[in-house]
Amino acid sequence: MEAATYGPGEKVSGVVVTPEEVQVHVVAAYPLPKPIPELAQDIRERVSPKVGSRGVTVVVEDLEMNDEPETGQAVVT
């Protein structure tokens, strides 16, 4: 099941908005610069100010090996 939010004329992949919370689904790139809970905390801190009173939940869908030099990104699925 794909995590996405459907808006007028567009689909936002990797983000699910409910009345109570906003879910952000990510694929983390390996090697990780920091443990996953800390990455999730970073995402929560960035997203929280923009979603009002809704809670923010981060879901790591997968970890992928990244061959590119820039590593440790969290990619929205």
Next chain:
Amino acid sequence: MRIFNRVVVVLLLAGLFVLGVFGVIYSFDLLPGYRLAELPQTLGLSQVYDGAQGVVSDVENGTLTEIAFLVLVGVALLGLILLILELKPPTPRRVELQKGAYATRSAVKNQVLAAADQAPDAINSSARVKARRGPGAKIKLKAGVRRGEDLRAARSRISEQVGEYLGTAGIPVNRLKVKVSETDPRSGGGSRVN
């Protein structure tokens, strides 16, 4: 359990619907010649009625056969088990890492297999990951090791490797069970298990 519940509810509702239709027809004399007292016979339930009456009479008189008693106890136990299963909250689908952060079971499984692959003892491995209510995952890992290896030592090393790997990634482990078995890398079969 969800499928079982749906089947039971569908059968129950279908039965109620049929009974309701017959009840309306018989109660309001919509079709001439149909009497409410004849409903059990029309539905072919008269034998069931007689059987049920017989069992109830036996219960009242305390003359139940041993088999009937065992069946009643079994039904009561089954009902209790189903009730407990129904009241039990469902197992979560995702592994909780901390409050507000989750990982899918497949993501955790991939990490477990990656960790096992890095262990020098493990030749091939498979894993099952279950989420639990609360942080941490329940992990069952099966790993193959070469013939002649010390299985206990190999299991300990693989377990340590997986625990360390997941700890570095920040994936909390509630329970890690590692099962190792001797495997011939050429055939993939195993014999001795620990």
